[in-house]
């Protein structure tokens with residue numbers, strides 16, 4: 191998930207050298223337990239702040255890096271309507287990144303610092319965006335599966351304990367469900383199209399299915415921070431719960447348009463009232479987390495290039511604003 | 523295609539090709555806010571293209587809709603001005619193109635919003651709000667870059683220098699324009715030139731930039747004689763429609 195803990199280590203355990211007032215901690219925990227919102231000026235444990243900055247900046251980075259695989263098809267969108275929808279969608283993702291960076295900045299870390307952390311590889315982004323978009327059907331698959339998976343995780347975050355994050359999520363979730371429907375609509379159209387289009391659609395599902403399941407993060411028994419994050423209400427369901435929910439909702443959608451989910455073990459379990467499904471290739475997942483995804487280098491190269499080539503523009507804007515401020519002051 | 527259809531086609535092609543160019547920036551702009559604003563402009567242009575090309579197809583009445591016109595013509599049938607097909611270059615070059623074109627488009631649509639033919643007037647009236655904003659956006663960046671750092675100024679000068687030779691074409695009048703005016707749909711573009719010059723000069727002055735020297739104009743876009751860049755743009759844009767001619771999307 192955009193917000194899944196990809197840090198690997200147990201970061202919440204303790205923040206070295208900081209002794210926090212037990213009374214403050216108790217009061218904080220009680221407020222969170224009562225589902226109150228924590229606001230930027232409120233006292234919060236350092237570990238909570240750090241976890242939130244990590245999660246929110248990772249979410250923001252995912253929105254921004256996520257613009258690249260879809261941006262790859264803007265110039266080649268097959269008709270004017272699809273081009274406009276895709277432009278608007280990628281623009282929405284930029285907006286999501288912007289709200290999330292702003293929300294994260296309320297915790298005392300600047301957007302530039304977060305960007306530097308992304309470019310240095312210190313900060314992570316969702317593993318899903320390290321896979322290439324090879325055909326137009328991939329644009330459908332991303333909207334349907336990737337935005338679909340994002341919604342599963344983000345709807346509960348509208349009630350997350352940190353106020354600015356929760357409010358950002360409310361705006362974002364509305365748009366993500368649009369994206370999901372638009373993506374599914376592309377797939378539906380392709381699946382009902384020519385043989386070549388059907389093949390494109392099935393191939394996209396084959397390639398995106400497993401990486402989409404990986405988005406929910408490692409299995410619960412390998413997610414050391416889940417318990418703490420759930421207690422802090424910055425996570426509201428476990429990875430496995432969300433993954434199951436995604437499979438249960440998505441499989442009938444695939445069947446409805448005549449596509450086959452690429453999992454031989456997939457079977458409806460009458461007793462559980464849910465689908466049984468095969469094992470995700472966790473080795474692949476951990477490799478992608480480490481930066482070994484098929485197009486990880488291309489993604490980071492593109493972000494680095496935009497950042498480096500934009501430096502003179504950002505600098506010019508800053509210098510110009512200073513000049514104008516100085517001139518205004520002199521005129522007063 | 524008759525003159526009125528061609529007139530709509532030219533308007534649609536200008537917007538389409540500029541929208542396509544701006545779409546190339548998406549995800550790669552110098553800052554997130556810039557990414558958002560360039561994409562906004564691209565979306566507006568694609569929307570205008572959809573309306574004008576749809577109108578061209580309707581006037582032609584030969585079964586071609588906006589998509590058929592956008593995706594199933596070759597270079598020599600494209601009628602956009604040379605300015606909009608120019609490569610993005612660096613951000614200053616992109617801004618230079620936008621600056622020259624948006625001021626032209628704003629002046630054009632101010633007039634077109636009042637023409638007798640309601641189809642043209644309606645599209646222009648709606649688009650006028652959009653393109654006025656584009657002109658402001660581009661002007662603000664010309665000023666920021668022109669009166670920013672040494673580097674940004676040098677780049678802004680170079681960007682304007684690249685685009686300047688294509689500015690005259692915007693105002694050239696021909697038979698198609700005359701026919702469109704006679705039909706109550708067209709605008710006398712040559713009459714927009716003085717006001718365009720004044721607006722451009724005012725922004726350049728604010729940006730501490732000199733107006734580029736006049737030079738021999740490069741023309742040909744309206745007659746389908748383009749720069750080398752357009753063919754590549756089309757091969758990218760039209761790829762799916764050409765590779766799968768029997769498919770709908």
Ligand SMILES: [Fe+2]
Pocket residue numbers: 253282283286362366
């Ligand atoms: Fe998003």
Ligand SMILES: [Fe+2]
Pocket residue numbers: 192253286340362366
């Ligand atoms: Fe998202």
Ligand SMILES: [Fe+2]
Pocket residue numbers: 283337365366369
């Ligand atoms: Fe989305």
